[in-house]
Amino acid sequence: RAVVGFDARHNSDVFARETAAIFTAAGIETFLLPSTLPTPVLAYAVRSLDCECGIMVTASHNPPRDNGYKVYLGGRAADGAGRGAQIVAPYDTEIAAQINAVSASSGTIPLADGGWTTLDPGIEDDYVNAVTSLAMPDRYPARDLKVVLTPLHGVGGPTATKVLSAAGFNDVTPVAEQAEPHPDFPTVSFPNPEEAGALDLAFETAADVGADIVIANDPDADRAAVAAVDPDTGQWRMLRGDEVGALLGAHMVARMTDDGVSQPGAVFANSIVSSRMLGKIAAAAGFQHAETLTGFKWISRVPELAFGYEEALGYCVAPSLVRDKDGISAALLIAELAADLKAAGKTLFDSLDELALYHGLHLTDQFSVRVGNLGLLDAMMNRLREHPPESFGGSPLDNDVDLSMGSETLPPTDGLLYITRDDTRVIVRPSGTEPKLKCYLEIIVPVDAGADLPETRAQARETLDAVLGDVREALGL
Known part of the structure; x- marks a missing residue:
């Protein structure tokens, strides 16, 4: 069983109907959402209809010229904790291999003229x-907002x-x-x-x-x-x-x-x-x-x-x-x-x-470096690997982790993680969806009293700006 949804982008409805026609021709019982609906309604339908697969035709918050799709696995097709979640490896590479196989052939994919079920608008009501x-109106009754x-x-x-x-x-x-x-x-x-x-x-x-x-x-x-x-x-x-x-x-x-x-x-x-x-x-x-x-x-x-x-x-x-x-x-x-x-x-x-006050002031920031040549992403990551920084914001580096090696808790991914002596954290990684390098910064500063918060924030911002400058210098920017 599969369920297909779509948003209001150019041709989303066309792509959704074609997806339903492909699934139906392949012998898969297929449900089509009745109208343009949010992605969470589609994700909800995957679980509520006990489907093996869900497709949402959307480019989310990408530019208007883009479109795309999100793939969810449910039922017997997914592991227990991930039932109804978006795909991870190896499903992504297996799907890509099928796409490449079709692209390389001169054949066509069969399309059904009908046979799928357009769901009642009640699916949105169910969600x-x-x-x-x-x-929780009993515990949180206030509604004056x-x-x-x-x-x-x-x-x-x-x-x-x-x-x-x-x-x-x-x-x-x-x-x-x-x-x-x-x-x-x-x-x-x-x-x-x-x-x-x-x-x-x-x-x-x-x-x-x-x-x-x-x-x-x-x-x-x-x-x-x-x-x-x-x-x-x-x-x-x-x-x-x-x-x-x-x-x-x-x-x-x-x-x-x-x-x-x-x-x-x-x-x-x-x-x-x-x-x-x-x-x-x-x-x-x-x-x-x-x-x-x-x-x-x-x-x-x-x-x-x-x-x-x-x-x-x-x-x-x-x-x-x-x-x-x-x-x-x-x-x-x-x-x-x-x-x-x-x-x-x-x-x-x-x-x-x-x-x-209870957990310390956690101040975060990030910046991205957009590139026209994807090779520049590898060059910047290699620069950091070959010449790791010694400190950020005046605090010496205590630990640096190459995330591409993986760990007991995380699978491998292209990224670098740095922790300094004062617990400042910097993570650098290439974006998974756009041609840019992304850098994430966080500093943690204890706060003794509420009256100290304004000054602590100001000082923390200065420190974070210094960390930001150090990251840019390490990247050769």
Whole structure:
């Protein structure tokens, strides 16, 4: 059995129908989603319909000219922990081999004229009901929250609004210019919430209506961005993915802890390039923690996963429903947390301060080097391997790990990890999807008192800037 979904990009519906025709001709019972729907609905359908395979035709937050597909394995085709998760090796190379075999032949792939099942629109309702059931109105009854929501011209708006409304969050204002799907994404230069300027219209709307928070989904709604007014500047600011990961992680701990006793066996996980804060949050509450390679295809395969996140705005708050990042279920729990804090006279930034006081200030940053020649990526990585840096930000290097060698906990990947004496961490790796080198930085600074936080942040930023300069120098930039 297979299920196929599609977004509103150019020809996504055409590619989806052709996929259904190929599967049906091959004798596979095939379901087609009834309309343009978010990626999390497709990922949910893989598990709920007990399918061996799921295909989502989407290029997510890539430029308008792109399209692509995400492949999920379920049922008998997947390992236990990864049922309904995106593919990893060896499935990727096996699929690529089949593609190459067809490309090299002069034959054609058979297409069925019909025979697949177009699902009833109720599949979206099933997803909405399942996600809405995650809310805990008895423990977190507050619903006084003014939300501005944008799908960035993607397909997540209606589904996210239904979930928030069903959970009691009725004061939701859409960004009018971005509310409807549009394959050309006309109001943004790049349809990714992380890109500069992508949330400008959302901030304008939030200021007009006096919103408490902004929630933005990327075009296929598997990621979620959160913004609020930063008390230090009085301006709207998008929280970093690591900040939201820490907030959601702490909120999940609170939801899963009864009278101070945590649920045994539950595991919190994040990618190796994400902040180390989640590990401290989990350990303090008695939960297990795991680090994985970059990408939710790895995070979602962690056994006994309770919560997982990656710094690129991906959060999994309900692995039993969607074994992948899900920007809509994450939006619901973000709203639940923000409303609860507001009822107590606090903000998301207050909660971040409390986490910093307890676990230390974790300041993260990253930068990328885009190249026109892929050979330059190898050249920069070889330069670091042959001439490893001696220090970052004035702190001597204590440990450097070539991730291509693999370890007991991580399979091999092209990347380098550095840890300095003061626990500064630098990770450098080539992007898996774009022609660029990505560098991830994190410093950890203890904080003794809340009054020290502003000065500590300022000093930490100076140190992080120095680390950034050292990384650039090591790369020969």
